[in-house]
Amino acid sequence: MRIHNVSKGAVALAAAAVLLAACGGGDDKGDYPTLTGDKPLVIGHRGASGYLPDHTLEGYRKAIELGADFIEPDLVATKDGVLVxxxxPNITATTDVAQRSEFAARKSKKLVDGVSEEGWFVSDFTLAELKTLRAVQPLAERDQSHNGKYLIPTFEEVLELAKTEGARLNRSIGVYPETKHPSYHAGLGLALEDRLLAILGKYGYTSKSAPVIVQSFEVANLKYLRSKTQVRLVQLVDANDVNADGSMDLTAPYDKPYDFAVAGDARTFASLLTPAGLKDVKSYADGIGPWKPYLIPSKLVDANKDGKPDDLNGDGKIDERDRVMLPATDVVKNAHAAGLFVHPYTFRSEARRLASDFKGDPKAEFRLFYQLGVDGVFADFPDHAKAARD
Known part of the structure; x- marks a missing residue:
């Protein structure tokens, strides 16, 4: 998933807290306003990416340690066809490749979903070469002390970790892979779907009860996967930004699934969240993974009507702390009516990523979304998600 800066949550926080307190921890079926009544899942977004570099075995292990029910690997393919x-696909910001003189000549420009990018790309490296690189923390405000320490894991290594840690802790640890830029990979002759299915088949993960959920921002590849497997599938829903008034900014290329753009399909991501769109999604997927402002938007305030947003906290800059939460939309209600579960992304705990309503408390944001009835959350800090839930 992309790094979006908008974090939301508001109105009736006290009611949310009362609701969850009444749940007594949510261990019993029927306690939560989720699709099934079960407590919502905590999904370790790229591992425990608030603490350790994204997509490393150490980060996934940390997420499990902090209570994540699922860990989330984004999948791309190497030159020799291995899912990592x-x-x-561009690893410039997430590895130390730019400092590796032996790979200087690999720097290139590629078109990824219609957007020109420059850097180093996984598809130009064999697995053996990738294993010589080390992961780094891509967000400057987060702990950089682990940079250069951890390897890039294969998908199979992530599955093995989940299996081993699950056995050690005597609880199920799920894996929630995302097929990244499937059209791009198909164009390189490195289609992700059959590779993914082969690995899942090797582990016996073929049924809806398997500890696996597969997600994608595109649609055609999910339909293909549905024809081949019964593991749970999730339609991700993106946007470019959130406007000052809380409406969604659907500027290309983040306006629609890329396979829609290729096919000339006029529908946008927002189209997928209408009642008719959700009914269509249900024909090939089990759930949706919307960017969270689709569920509860927020707005900037212009009390003086001077065309400039108010600096609510007086820190001299405008960010999430200056946004005010708006009432929830009907997306969760409509998705549940269609039989789809809802797993919004991405919850980040830094103060600057939290709307003014939450007063710097990330658990307040989680509580609001749990009250709304979401079935799971993608969290960079899984411990905060778990604490708010339990």
Missing amino acids: ARHE
């Missing part, structure tokens, strides 16, 4: 966990 990286946020994007």
